[in-house]
Amino acid sequence: MRLNIKQWIQVVISLSVAIWIFWFLYKDVKMESLLDALQQASLFWIGMSILVSTFGFWLRAWRWKLLINTDLEKKITTSKTFWALMVGYLVNMLVPRAGEVARCGVLKKTDKLQVSKLLGTVILERSIDLLFMLLVIFVAFVLEREVFVGLAKDLISLDSLKLAVQEYLPLLVGAIVLIFILFYWITRRYRDHGIVKKFQHFMREFLTGLKSVSRMDRRAGFWLASIGIWIIYYLMMYFIAIGMPNTANLSPSSILMVMVMGSIGMIAPVQGGIGTFHALVAFILMTYGLSEEEGKIFAVIVHSSQVLIVIITGVISLLAVAKISVISKPEQDGLRIK
Template identity: 80%
Template sequence: MKLTIKQWIQVVVSLAVAIWIFWFLYKDVKMESLLEALQQASFFWIGMSIGISIIGFGVRAWRWKLLIDADLEKQLPTLRAFYGLMIGYLVNMLVPRAGEVARCGVLKKTEKLQLSKLLGTVILERSVDLLFMLLVIFLAFVLEREIFVGLAQELVSMEAIKLAFQEYLPLLISAVVLVVIVVYWVVNRYRDHGLVQKFHHFMRELVGGLKSVQRMKNRKGFWLASVGIWIIYFLMMYFIAKAIPSTANLSPSSVLMVMVMGSIGMIAPVQGGIGTFHALVAFILMTYGLTEEQGKIFAVIVHSSQVLIVLVAGVISLLAVAKISVITKPQAGHLRNN
């Protein structure tokens, strides 16, 4: 994947911020404490966590395949979707959010599919993930209301949010309306221009990808997979909690709160949630009586297990895709014209 100078600057700055946050968090944590925690940890439960995580990545790949298959005459092998997905996660560790485009690029190369339509399926996937994340946050609020409200009052000023909303909402609406008017004028003024026609085609394919959920043959499987992904994410973290003595007694609802904070940390625009994930997970664990050091050690073990999976599976996927591209000529299904 070729990057421009501007993109390289963004990568370097983002990585520097992530490294600084991580260093700031862990500069006072002794390596002896981490090694001692690993010695005391149950590798059975850590292995269970890694195993269920791998299954989770497989479920994600299968769910993505269901969306892609909606426009294919011949079904896409789930393994090909898995290769693209893991390469995408690997790219995200270098360039935040670039992995979503990268995984589409993999299938464009190996299966000769439309990039714009693939991007539509990814946007749809992420939208569904966001919906389920909001549902999980609501569930955490119901189960851990006292902790949740206390954190909200400590971290967020509702009065400040209200004032900012009142002040900037008119400006935001005006900006959106202005952009829509300008785009509409440009598109109509230069409708016969090659670039505008390419833009029209790209948007049609993108919208087609977004609508693929309506054409899926296995909608039930898609929604069950979406639920299963979050259950697996919870089990991954719960198993790690069971493995470490300091967190072994946490209740399932407490682990759910930790998962919510970790999910928020992963949204931050830094490589693989480095630093932000660790900070938020350690912070919430301190509210459950763990020391700051214990919280940070738990966070680094959880995050490291995921990074290990992405590195190993990502590299294997890269090698597999290279072999597919060089040795074979993929016979991809053709997209139907809608």
């Protein structure tokens, strides 16, 4: 994936912010403390966390395959969507959110699929993930209501939030309406222009991807996989928690709260949630009685295990995609000669 100067500047700024947050969090944490925590931790449970997390990536690839194969005569395999997915996660370690486009680009290269339609499936997939994340937050709120209320009082002024909504909501609605009117006028006024036609074609393919969930053959499998992905997220966090002495006594609902905070940290527009994940996980663990250092050490172990999976499987996936491209190129050349 080639980046222009503006994109490189954005990458550098984002990475600098992530590194600064990480340094600020861990500048007072001694390496000896981290090594001691690793020695005391159960390698079996950390290994189980890595294993189940890897299966979670595979399950996500299988679910994505169901969406993609809805309108295809020649179906693609889970292995190809897995390679594309892991390349996307690897790209996200460099450029936040660029991995979603990168994984679509991989399937365009290996299977000649249209990126616009693939993007529709990715956005649908992410929208469903957001829906499940909100559901998980609601469950955590029910189970850990006192913690939620305490955090809200400490972090948010409800009166100020209400005044801000009343003040800026009309402006936001007006801006959205104006954008839609402007967009409609441009598409009608210049409907015969090449750029507008290309955009309309892109949107048709994009919407086709979004609608794929209503036409797929294995809808039950899709929704079960969506539930399974979040169960696996929880187990990944739970296994490491019970494998470390400082967090082994946390209740299942407390670990759910830790997972929620970590998931929110991963949404931040920094590479791989670096810094934001650690800050929020450490913060919520302090609420449950752990020291600041213990919370930060737990966060770095969880995050590092995920980064390790992404780097190893991402590099292997890159090699697999490169091999497919090398094999398919002679075949395409042979077809041209014929």
